[in-house]
């Protein structure tokens with residue numbers, strides 16, 4: 001069977017479903033990033049990938065700067081963003097909140113002076129959905145396994161003024177040498193390790 005080429009679609013399919021029926025701000029991802037009633041964080045997504053998380057966060061009102069270092073993935077993101085912006089006013093509004101920055105987040109994060117950073121490096125395939133599995137396998141074939149993600153996290157921790165969120169498999173072992181998170185939000189197959197970084201780390205959510 002021939003395989004569909006890797007594609008990013010912000011208009012239909014799983015991304016659209018999650019936007020419309022996923023649970024909005026009550027989902028683990030926005031909670032981990034500090035969305036609260038009346039509070040919508042500005043986010044740097046240091047590992048943009050297929051842009052699914054970034055699109056969801058932008059659909060919830062956040063300004064999202066997406067950093068991606070792989071050229072092929074950058075091209076897919078640009079095409080998907082152009083297509084979505086033409087789809088409807090609602091989509092155009094979401095895309096207007098998303099900015100793609102091309103390059104390695106390890107170099108770019110200090111210049112971006114982020115408040116809140118999301119890091120979702122490649123990790124072992126874990127999702128039961130055949131479609132997602134397939135997409136992640138194709139993405140892995142393009143980008144490899146992100147062996148430098150520990151360095152990326154350390155840089156993020158040193159520059160983020162509010163928090164860093166690491167998206168990781170629910171049962172995945174902590175990365176070697178990484179400090180314990182301030183708190184965790186645990187979903188069905190994914191957990192979010194939240195590291196508070198700012199001076200006001202007491203009043204967290």
Ligand SMILES: C[S@@+](CC[C@H](N)C(=O)[O-])C[C@H]1O[C@@H](n2cnc3c(N)ncnc32)[C@H](O)[C@@H]1O
Nearest residue numbers: 047049050051052053068069104105120121143
């Ligand atoms: C697992 S995917 C992210 C999936 C994304 N959260 C989504 O919702 O589609 C990881 C992506 O991060 C990118 N990446 C990893 N380390 C990076 C770095 N230091 N700078 C920029 N991009 C990076 C990889 O090229 C890959 O495309």
